[in-house]
Each structure stands twice: as structure tokens, then as C-alpha cells.
Amino acid sequence: MSPRRTETGGRIDRLRTIRFTFDGAAYTGHAGDTLASALLASGVTLFGRSFKYHRPRGLLSAGVEEPNALVTVLRGEVREPNIPATMVEIYDGLVAVSQNRTPSLAWDIGAINQLGGKILSAGFYYKTFMGPVIGPLKGTRFWMFCEHFIRRAAGLGKAGTAPDPARYGRMNAFCDVLVVGSGPAGLMAAKAAADQGARVILADLEANLGGSANWSGETIDGMPAADWAQRMAAQLAGNDNVRLLPRTTVWGYYDGNTLAALERVTDHKEVAATGEPRQRYWAIRAGTVVLATGSFERPLVFPGNDRPGVMLAHAAERYANEYGVLPGQRIALFTNNDSAYRSAVALKKAGAAVVAIIDVRGDISNEMRRLTSDAGAELLAGHAVVATEGGKALTGLKVQRFDAMSGSLSGDERSIHADNLLMSGGWSPTIHLASQAGAKAEWDPARQAFLPPKPTQRWIGAGAFTGSFSTAEAIAEGRAAGLQAAGGAVSSGPLPVVEAAPGDPNPAPVFEIKAKGKSFVDFQHDVTAEDVRLAHREGFVSVEHLKRYTTLGMATDQGKNSNVPGLAIMAEALGKPIPEVGTTRFRPPYTAVSIGSLAAERFGDLKPERLTPMHDWHIANGARMYSAGLWYRPMIYGLPGETVEQAYVREARATRESAGIVDVSTLGKIAVQGPDAAEFLDRVYTNMFSTLAVGKARYGLMLREDGLAFDDGTTWRLGEQDFLMTTTTANAGKVMQHLEYFLDVIWPELKVTVTSVTDEWAGAAIGGPKARAILASCVTGTAVDNATLPFMGIVHGRIAGVPVMICRLSFSGEMAFEVYSGAGYGTRVWEALIEAGKPFGLVTYGLEALGTMRIEKGHVTGAEIDGRTTARDLHLDWMLSKKKPFIGSAMMDREGLIASDRLQLVGVVALDNRPLNGGGHIVEELDEANPHDSLGHITACCYSPALGKYIALALVKGGKARHGTRAFVSDPLRNRFGPVEIVSNHFYDPDGSRMHG
């Protein structure tokens, strides 16, 4: 066993050894260890390099507030940076590395920044790189030059580039009482609420429930507090109405008592069980929240307070009592309050030598004097630490006489030999969630801390969170809060009895010892007390400005340690009391939250998908699928050895030569029905629908209220009061919402209902010179000849016994028909059409060929109806009825929308016979080195088998006026430059003779 590990004590399992690596070196620890405790037990003192000065840093804390010991955890190719080593539970095979060092933690080049400390003071970046360019070494351009080096040198962990293969879950939970924090207060609250029959959730960010009971060394109801906590947790676990959530950080408190939490489900496991997500995002709606989130011990600000071996007092106590690790052999303590004395006694009990307790206060109570002698320590009352010594580990410190009232030092320096210095600057309640919930914290001069605000939402505080720092108070407040939250009566029954060391909860109002040397306020961002004063001298008087200028409290720990000391130093500089300087409001998240957990089921294998009725057939017949929104659609039906281009060219060519069939089931379909349906469509579409005969379809265009184009599609009149509207695939939902809005809000008097029927119909479009013959050979119950089924006509019949509705309309430009059947019969009808088409050379085609044929015809889709174009821009002005108002009609003729220099739809032909790209710019003058003066851009492109050329649709200034002129494509991102000709968007069969037959 390692020299720093105690023989007994703590919750670690000394019989189970765990093997892991840190910076490539092999280490062992025990089950129950964190990475911090295991490394500390192995004698590691150096955990990281500081952000700006690359100073060596060790562990400051034992918990979630750790600012120094940030590590990157590697899982295969995936790296997760900036995790406090104190929050990493070790498992066999864990690989962790330190951060912000080159080439290694012990030998770091960046440490040279320490020598340049004067240069890198507050506002260095602003002063050096902002503002006008004066000389070569100033300003933004200089910043661009230096940025690379500075970002490498100053920084935290590096994010990985490998995709994260982990699964993340999401859970919506409801409870009567949510208890946040499972220390004695939280356990009592949960128990009291559960006993009242309330549905309770108890969440704690640590792996083990119990909070401070796990390391306080106190006795509750005659047993060690840790055992009492375990027993309480076990009792709660046995209740059906209680859900325990360990390893779950409640990180956000939102409106309506909705809280967000992150559960780390498998981060502590070598291998996740089948189906287990890595992390789970919880959205918890709580009737009442009990905030029992405890408090943070504050560092003191003095020269060298960041040296490895300088640690928070309770953290050392926790390492000793909870993990059986002594952070040092010769320990000194430096405090402004009573709580450190208890820590001293605990470390003495655990086997360390406590050499001195240095207290800024001159007047020490008899109780504390007794604890000092229990710890076997020398008491240096009215003293302060003025320096620390050592490199990668502490070797000693210097103290001087100190007057707490004036803050002045006097007398000679005295050296004390110690390998561990514990500090306690008082305690700050962890009020983050209460602050997020909406109210302003209140300064308590006795506790020298911000206490939780008056609740603005339904929460009740308990324990150290409220400033009641003793366990006995926590237990009483916890039970009262639990009862109140569950709506129970106040209980007068006996409370668990606590035996604890005595102590005054109020510290001396001392935050900083002003002596020579760097005194750190914000460890993670390397902000010193002098930086704060410098910022003040330079005129930053608002707290918010001071924060931003110095970056105090803006690192990943969000100032959990530095908040109050920083404010105190600012207050002193401003000559104002702390409450007048004010605190900043805490915002979510409380700790870092993985983006993956927020995406949860919207990402990866849990993402919903929409499949057409013929999906399985496509897969079975070699389709390569495309995802379009949530839909999956065939892209091509490739033959062996074919490229995508070869496949779609073959499909499009065959369609124009004989016939092709494509699945169009994804088109949005909306049933518009009722006595006022025709009137409603007249208002919604730019063209007239009330004149449409039953049994006929019409192409329609919709505008938005502002007069820009919105969506297009055909609408079929199936009966006097019965229309079937089709929309583009992408806009189906938006169009539905648009119609519903107008019926509900604007024209409630119209008797119309709209129903989304997209999923009720399977659709197949069959087109080409042989399409009619194919239909004639398989459709029964109706003729399909030109008289019975003219262009835009609708007939009802059967295919393979299945009722179908056939409309003759064309997107491909060929004689074409859309065949609709009930979704459940889609494959049956599809297969019958394929079978009937065999003698005629029918091919299946996918989206690529569909797109190719529509480009050849110059039809528009979402790439052209992009929210910026008008009907005129797209040459659809023939559809704008002058006989009636419609949505957008009043706004569509505004000056800017009819200007002659607007981008208009044109066709583009590549003159160098090379492919064009969507997004490529059209320019008059080709300047590859410095592309400029774009005339517009390409929206869609393909190789056209009908023309034998690479063509594209584009939106170009001047539009029609440029037909027949030369221009260039300029696409610097893809390095595609070359000459093009601008032509009409109607490349192929402009008079429509093919589709009219």
C-alpha cells in the first residue's frame, strides 16, 4: 500500500485494486477512489499547469468545485477534456491525461510565462490586440498572427475531433418533492417527504449519497455519520415512492419549477451494460424543490496560495476520512474561522502530524484552543501566511504577525516546515440554483457570505445552503423542509442526535493577506488580487466590466471558489461594502453539460425516421437511400459498377425514352374540406381554385404575408367541397400550420377543416412516352386515354384490385401520371405497375434523376423558393391573379420586391463541360485570386442527358436580360472556375409538347 494511504477508514475497498494510467504512467487505486484520491495516494502532487502562467498546480479541493486538477479522459479516439479529477471515478483501464503542458507536466515550456508575469497582467489581450493598428505590433492583424500561438499556450483541454459514438438518453420526470443534495439535510428532507406519501426524487452529483456525513467524522444517533447516511439511503431506496439519483447534477432551475439534471450513467464503468446510455438528461417537474446543496469552503488569498500542496481544509479532511488518503505528513492550517480546527483534529487522528494552526484572529475561543491541543498543533493566533515555498510540491511556508482589523503585517517572518498547507476562508452557501430560479442573493455580514434569496418559485432551503452550517441544524431544517414540501404537519418528534465538534459559524472578515508575490483569486483563470486592483485603477468600476476585463470567475468552474474573495477585493478597491458592489447572478448550467445529453434521442439511432409504404421494396431492389428531413427516399437504383452520375443519367434517359416510375409518397397531402373550402383556397393560393372543375387538378402557388414565395404544389378537386392539396415534402408541416393559423385566428368564420393525410396515401409518379400504355395495360374500371384523362384530369380506377386515384400531371416534363392508393396497398400497386411496365422498358428512378429532369424543365423547388424570392423572380407571375386578393397580394408589389436588379431564375450551361456546384457564384469577371462582385448563385445542378451538358439553375441579377450572354462560375471553396452561358431556365421542351402528348 502506498505511503499516503491510511491503514483503515474511508469508503474505499482496499481488497479491490483498480489499474489505470495518467499521462501514460500506470497507477493503481481502490474501488471507491476518484482519480484525484488515487493519484494523491500514489504520491502525485502535480496535476496540471495553470491557464495563463503555466504555474504548477495541485489539488485544491475534493469535489465539483476543483479549479486546478482538470484532466482529459480518453475512450478510444474520443476525448473529453476539462473534467475535474475529483469527479472522475476510477475504473480498470481508465486513461486520463493532464492538460495545458508541453511536452509534459513536469517539464513545461510554457512555464516561461511565469517570468513574463508583468506582461500578462489583466487586460493584456485587450490592450495588445484591440484597437487601431499603430505600428507593426498592435491591433487586430497582429492578433491574427499571434492567436495560434497564444491559444496553444493559454488554454484548457483540447476537444477531440472523432465523432462521439456514445448514446445519450433523456427522461421526463414528475415528482411532488425534488430534493437536491443528499447530505444530512437532504436525506432528512427526502425521508420526511417520503413518509408523507409524496413522490420524491433525491439527486446528488456525487457517486455516494450522504454528502458531508461521508467525511465529517461526526456521530449521528450513536453511529458514525457515514453509516447513518448509508442506512438512511438504504431505507429510502426501499420506498416505492422514492427515486434516488446518485451521480446526477441538477444544473438548471427554470420556470414553472422545471429543473434540468445530468445523470452520469456509465462514465464510471469500464463497460456499459447493453442499452445503457452514457449520460441521461433529466427534465424534472417538481411540485416543490428542497434545496440542500450545502456550501463551498473558500480559499484565502495570499502569496503562493496556488502552490501544489496548498489545499482547502475540508478537502484534506475528506481525503483522509472518505478515501483514507493523507495529503501530507506535516500539515499546517491557515484559517479565518473555526471549521479548520475540526479538520486539524481529523488529520491528526488519521495519522498526520499537524504542525501549526495559523489563525488571522487574535482572540481564539477556549474550545478552539482545546481542539488545537487535541491536534497536537502549535497555535499561531493573530498570524497570517505571507509566502509558500517549494516547486512541484510544498516544502514550507512563512508567517508573520497580522492584525485582522487593519490587515497590516508586522514583526519578523518565521519559516515553518510543512508539506501540506490547508486553508479555510469561511464558507459560501451553494446558492446557484436558487439564484437561477430568479432572485437576488443577500449578503449576510455575520456569515460573510451570500445567503439564498427569498424564493420566487416553489422551493425550500435546508442546511448549509441556508447558512446553517452545523449538522444538527441541517437535520432539523431538512426534516422541516421535507414535511412542508410534502404538505405535512410540523413534527415535534425526536430528531437524530448529532455529536460534533463545537465551532462558531462566523468567520473573521479577512479575505486577503497583502504581501509581496502572486496571490490568486481565480485559480482556473490565473487572476490575481493585483489584477483586480489594476483593472480598478484603469477605470473598470462596474462589477460586470471588472469580471470581463480580468476574466475573474469566467472559467469552466464559473468562479465557485473565487466569487466571494473576488468581490471582497473589488469592494475594497472601490471603497464600498460588499453588498453595494453586488454579486452577479448565477446562470445555468451549474457544471459543464455535454451537448450529446441535450441532443439525446434527436441524434443517432434514436432519431425518428419516416419511411414510405414502398421503403422495403426500394431497399430490396438496390436503391441507395437519401435522408431528406426525417424521410428516407431512393437516391438512385444503381447497377453494379455504376457511379451516382452514371446511374441517374441512365434513369433519366430511360424515362425520357420509354418510361420511369418514382415514389412520391413523401409529398405533403392535406385534405381541405367544407362549404367554404374553395373560397379558402382562393385566399390561400395566388391563383383561382373556386373555378376548378370537380375531377380536375391545378398547380398552385402560395405566398407569405410579406409577399415572398412560400410553397407550391397541385391541388385536386375531388368533390364540390372536397380538395386534396399537395405540398413540397419539406414544407408539409409549415403549410399545414399556415392553413390552421388562418382558419383559427384570421378567418374563424370560414367553414373549412384541414386534415393532414400525408401518411394515408402512397404515391407513384409514372412518366415517359410509354407511361400511358403501361397504365392502360394494368388499370381497370376506367379508361386512361386523352379524352377520359386529359392533362390535369383525375380518374378513379383499380390496379391489382386496389382502388386508385390517378391524376395526369407532370414534374418530369414527360406525359406523366400520379397514381395514389391507400398507404397499406402502396407496395402492391407499385409492384403491379413495375410488372406492367416490364414489356415497355419501365425503369425505377430516384431523387437524382427526378432532380435532373426538373432542372431540365426549369421547375422550381425549395432551393429556389428559399424565402428570399418572389413569384416574379421565379417567372411565376402568370399565377398571380388580379381578380381577387390573396395572402401576400398587398405586400408583393413593394418597391424592393419589384426592383429590376433582383436575383432572377435563369439556366446556366457549363462551357468547359465540367460539373457545376450548388452555391457556386456567377460573376462577370473571373478573378480567381480575389473573387468579387457576385451576380448570384447556382441553386441546383446536374448533368443533363437530354442536352448532353452540365447545366444548372441559378438566381442571377438581371435574369432574363442576360439570356444568351457569357459569364463565369466562381467557386473558390471548391476551386471551380470556368466559363458558362446564361440561358432560359426552360432548357428542355419549352413549349411542353411532350407532356401534353
Next chain:
Amino acid sequence: MLITCPYCGPRDVIEFTYQGDGNRERPQPASQDLDAWNAYVYDRLNPAGDHNEIWQHSGGCRAHLRVVRNTITHEILSTAFARGGHKSADNRAEGRS
């Protein structure tokens, strides 16, 4: 945030789609008053306090609701069907949500 749909009851905001400022008045369809159209399409009140809004219960019954929401506290003061003639739900009566 919870919105009480008069039909479905109190539901999470995730089920709703914000459909804009409820104070806007659409000119008569045939109106040629461009200023009135401009005000309708572009002008928004954006108050700090109680605000009339339109929300659609898009993940529920799909009705559009007239909602009065405090933009500072996010408190929902009242909800009613936009189509009118139906009962309204008063969130205050059921406690703040």
C-alpha cells in the same frame, strides 16, 4: 413553462409553437393601405410585462390559443381558444405554473 390548453389541460411548452404577437390586426383582404399592412406584418409591441400572444398546441390538439404571458416572469396569465366561443382557462386559478 406550462401552458394550460383549454382542451388538453396544463402541458409543457415543448408541445406548443409560438405563432406571434396576438395584438396584430390584419387589414381587410382587399385593403390597399400599405401602412396598415406594413404594421401588421412587421410591427411588434415587445412589451416588458403582460403580452398577448398566439400559441398553437402543435404537439396536441393543434388549436391556436390566445395567451397572455408576462415576458419578464414567464408567468402565463390566461389562455383561450383563438377561435372564440369556447371556455378559457385561467392559469392563476390553478396556481402559478
